Amino acid sequence: MTERRPPEHRRPTSHDVARLAGVSRSAVSRCFTPGASISEETRNRIMSAATELGYRANALARNLKSQQSQLVAILASRLDTPFRARQVKHLSRALIAEGFRPLLLTADHSDDLEPLLSSMLDYNLAGMIVTSDTPPVAVVDECKRLRVPLVLINRNPEPDGGDRIQLDTRAAAETVFDMLYTAGARRFAVLRPEDRTYTVMGRVSAFCELVRSKGLSCHQLSCGTQSYAAGRASIRQHAELIHGCDGLFGTTDLLACGALDGLKHDLFLRVPEDIRVVGFDDIEQASWAPYDLSTVRQDAGAQAELAVAMMRARLQAPDAPIRREHPPLQPILRGTTEKTETR
């Protein structure tokens, strides 16, 4: 008596719904396809059958058929970093809002991304958004070949594999310079992290160039990583140079926070009286009391929406020319660039 009745936990299929509603499977399919022609009555019957059974179309099957999933891979490194977390949060929300499903790929010390990324491609991705880790060329090519829209956020401009959202380093440099100069800085320094991210390196060199083009001096202070600890250590390490400066560009808020603590606690300098400081990104901690750090905001929300829009556009016009967009920057003036009594 081993009667083989369908197990209780089987998902109902369109077949089940069709049978219960007394229609064909195509009817069911049409019922769940936005622009399909179906009579009001059948639709109702199907709908009630569907809800009764708890039917939900199997996305895998649907995607297999339509050769297109709603899956979008997000590749992000250093997710535990405040700005990156914000970026990813907004990306995820923006994608979901547009009906996509974000697949999260966190990769750090560039542990061989290649296999991972290309295994994501197995899912017939609707797109891929990369923030801050340069995807291996193989993957970029693969995306191109498979016509998977690829959006790079703040990535190196070279490989030109996909659409890009890119910081306008010139504009950034000018904004930062203005903030520091207006606050009275004349002898500049900038933190140069050694883990060379394009954006960050770009900011450093653009800033230096700009400062020098004004006939002012700009020291580059090397510091290991883009972290609080590195920022602080760097200040200690370059103490002498620092004493000759009155304006510091932290390159990144995380670095800037570390630097601020170094300036105050290690070198006993007053900010902004002895030295003005500006960061970049406007992470939450920049506004915390001990920092009150002037910075430049990158609007993660707008950036995310732009990324999704670019992806969607590419999806519709795979052969359109590559786009590159500069999202807007907004200077945030806080205590570290406050005007002090001159003279």
Place this chain on the structure above:
Amino acid sequence: MTERRPPEHRRPTSHDVARLAGVSRSAVSRCFTPGASISEETRNRIMSAATELGYRANALARNLKSQQSQLVAILASRLDTPFRARQVKHLSRALIAEGFRPLLLTADHSDDLEPLLSSMLDYNLAGMIVTSDTPPVAVVDECKRLRVPLVLINRNPEPDGGDRIQLDTRAAAETVFDMLYTAGARRFAVLRPEDRTYTVMGRVSAFCELVRSKGLSCHQLSCGTQSYAAGRASIRQHAELIHGCDGLFGTTDLLACGALDGLKHDLFLRVPEDIRVVGFDDIEQASWAPYDLSTVRQDAGAQAELAVAMMRARLQAPDAPIRREHPPLQPILRGTTEKTETR
């Protein structure tokens, strides 16, 4: 002459590989199936054909057939919060390490999760991991019915829909109490955020109970959200009460950091001389110079691995009894509970 030749960007299928290698599609499939029987020679032929064509098995089709995807949904709220970001990072890594693909669902002001979550279920999830947002009952039931393993991290114990990783609030309370008491605190206060997360509320009440069971006093200071700003505001608001206390449990590092700044900059109290402070989570900022906050570490990495292991176990034994695990806690002693010259 509109010759319809296969578009260049079509993915090669097992069929293409089979043809090139001169074998059947089944052979190709077997070649990519771990424990299948296939001769060394055919395997080689197939493999080289596969690499030549750049073949990768279509995950959608595979999953459709096997009724099981490698997709795991992570539901996380407040991703832009340091501890949550760390959690998600580790979850993502742990999942990927085990061959799963994390789908990221960020939901905040509990914008109707239900449709979202259940639409995720359309992907034949291999599991679902929820951190900090209680999933609607409907979804929990759905998971149960569809036998989708559900792991809840630090969620309310009531619905008992899935396996849980849960803070041991008693142990947490004892750890915190010890840290404060040992540092000399006798008159306690605790921050009570109004956005009632189970874990957080549990910490608050367990702590208060414990303190009172020792015959000591414990004031609950209400504060709006679990944020830096709320922590700081709360201190200002409860200034009088605070002045009568010498030990504060911040409930969350974010709150504790805000509180610390409130204590120092608004009430002009010295920490730890006038009042000792302990946070919870050990976010990076707790170790920053201005805070140097004693706290209790929840090991996000271990937590994530545990979550994935539990998920995997449930996948293999859907009917095993529900598990509940308490991940270990580790007190981190820093400046805010330093012993000061007594008397």
Place this chain on the structure above:
DNA sequence: ATGAAAGCGCTAACAG
């Protein structure tokens, strides 16, 4: 060890 055949659950082209 291998190939033929039968689907997984769905959609879409085509008749009616």
Place this chain on the structure above:
DNA sequence: CTGTTAGCGCTTTCAT
């Protein structure tokens, strides 16, 4: 408007 039919790309008996 509706049902029939033919797959999407893969896996998996089942013979051979």
